[in-house]
Amino acid sequence: MFDDLRGKRALVTGAFGGLGSHFAKVLAGAGVRVALAGRRIEAARPIAAQIEQDGGTACVVPMDVTSAASITDAFDAAESQLGGSMQIVVNNAGIAVTRPAAACEEHEWQSVIDVNLNGAWRVAQAAGQRMIAQGGGSIISIASILGLRVAQQVPAYAAAKAGLIHLTQALALEWARHGVRVNALAPGYIETELNRDFFASEAGQALIRRVPQRRIGQPEHLDGALLLMASDAATFMTGAVLAIDGGHLVSSL
């Protein structure tokens, strides 16, 4: 179904974290040559090595999404190491600050907006400019169900993800005629190393009971949607926002 992905090139931001490294491996497993972009280069080497060991192709490029210059350098490095421009970009880098709105500090608000919204914009613009020049591509924004419904204590995160969803649609509109598709995945709560202890706690278990499927997601639950959005199988799909959340968004009010 996704055979067209074989031999394509993709750049994944935040590729050394829980979901980003998973996305890079899934794309590589489908035959995509992958550039892993992020800050903690030392954390990236084993991920790239694992991809290569499994028969894929991966390179590591330093990228801080708060710096436009760093993003340009990362795209240049990825193109030179993978032998051409990116046909797929996964805009995944993100951070969260959990704090009651009344206590949220200016710098906390700014940092979440600067990575999750401004950073995603910088990466999408750099990707879009290059994809327009090459005649097409697929950009996948990793948003969140918190961009579609709110929860307590994450005001900046929720606002940034809502902005990212709207940005995704605005870019889809502008770039459709250039063959550039821009879509968003909106995951619900997905288990990674960072949140595993929380979901095992009483508070985490209480949260899980509010999900209609009574479970949290695993990274592999996102694989089908990721590959679909990356692939030409979704050639008529742009500006779409796909929630993958065990029904959390449709939980009873």
Ligand code: NAP
């Ligand atoms: P994670 O393990 O913390 O990974 C986040 C990644 O973003 C890290 O690799 C981090 O790199 C990178 N990053 C942060 N600031 C950056 C910057 N300025 N420049 C470049 N990279 C930066 O979190 P995750 O759970 O995998 O989340 C990945 C994405 O999925 C995020 O956008 C998150 O909002 C979204 N999401 C996650 C869930 C979930 O339940 N896990 C649900 C919905 C949406 P460093 O290691 O260098 O800091």
